[in-house]
Amino acid sequence: MPSASRSPPYAGRVSEVVEDEGVLPEPMATTLAAYERHxxxxxxxxxxxxxxxxxxxxTLLDxxxxxxxxxxxxxxxxxxxxxxxxxQTLGLSxxxxxxxxxxxxxxxxxxHRSGRAPRDAGASLGSPKARRTLPPVLRADEAADLIRAAAGLADDGSPVGLRDVAMLELLYATGIRVGELVGLDVDDLDRSRNVVRVLGKGRKERSVPFGHPAARALDRWLEVGRPALRADGAGPALFLGARGRRIDQRAVRTLVHRRIADVPGAPDIGPHGLRHTAATHLLExxxxxxxxxxxLGHASLATTQLYTHVTTDRLRAAYRQAHPRA
Structure with missing residues (x-):
């Protein structure tokens, strides 16, 4: 069951829902609150x-x-x-x-389904096709340099350094989302099979394998780093923040951007860029x-097909650079 902390943002104050300088009529605000509860x-x-x-x-109701x-x-x-x-006149993409x-x-x-409208007014509403841009990804050597640079900073055995290496290894090895990473518990790791159990979008569970480098980094973190960093309230969280409790997504994003900056020539990507990188390297x-x-836990194969465009684009660039008659 959802916790009380996940109550709708407008619940309990429907008459105060505001968009710019306007106030929604009470029936619309009340319906909006019911929709958020749904x-x-x-x-x-x-x-x-x-x-x-x-x-x-x-914005629609306003x-x-x-x-x-x-x-x-x-x-x-x-x-x-x-x-x-x-x-569209406002210049939105x-x-x-x-x-x-x-x-x-x-x-x-x-x-319509809940009986609040006689018909589904949006059933015939079209929408512009979004242009799917190719996400920046690391080359294989840049990904290796990223892990190597982080590992070099963790040579002193500091808990935070060991954690950073373990998180980077796991993000790149599995391609999991940053929200999935911070939600992992210790028991979600199956070290006998090198598999991690992930709770993805829509609360769908999947098992994702990881390799030996990630396994070694996780072992060092669990044996040395996590016990030293752990504080009251950490619970079963796999990865902990500087204060010893479950790490949050913002801290992971900051870490990835900071470590990427240590790799000469690498594009400035965050955790989602590592997810793109993992998918691209798998296909390559x-x-x-x-x-x-x-x-990756994609509901639609069309989402995964984006990465085929990435790999094709990279192959085309390599061809233009290397072939004498390109």
Missing amino acids: LTAERDLTPHTVRAYSGDVV HASRLGLTEPGELDLRTLRSWLAKQ RSTLARRATAARVFTAWL GGADLRSVQEL
Whole structure:
């Protein structure tokens, strides 16, 4: 069951929901609060996802109220399209417009399904296709340099240094998300098989293998680093922050950016860049797309296919550089 700390951002103060200088009509604010409860309690989405979905819906409802609508059930396709057109005049990117159109369709489908609207106004709402840019990734030698540089700083056996090496090794070895990394407990590691149990998006569990270098770094962290850093309240958390409790995502992002800066010529990437790097290197090494999809926890194969464009682009660049008739 979701904890009380994950209550909707607007719960208990629906009359105060504000978008810019406008205030939502009470029926719209009340419906918004109910929608957030649905996203939290029934769909079990993270607080970040709930805020993103509800934030987009707020802009839609604010636009509708300025057009004279007072009930969410009054939304129609014309209103939705005029809202998207207004967003476009504000200079929003195609990817943001596509995301907001998706948020609107999810919201109107819920309105209809829950009996709050006579029809699903967003069922026919189109959205611009987002341009999928190729994410920056490390070369294999740069990834090795990253780990080597971090390991060199951990030669003194400091708990924080051992932790940093273990986290970097695991991020690169598995391609897990930073949120999945910080949520790991000690018992999620299966050292007999070199597998880590990960709770991904939608609370879907998957098992991801890791190699011997990551296993050695984890062993040193668990045997030497974690006991020295652990404080009351750490619980079963695998990775701990400087104060001895479960590390947070911001600290991991800061660590990755700082360590990447130690690698000459490497692109400035964060934990998600290491995830891209892991996927790219898997495909370049001959892994099939379905296996990479399962390892990364992608719901759709189309998401994983982005990395095939990355590897093709890298091969094309290598060809242009090396072939005499390129």
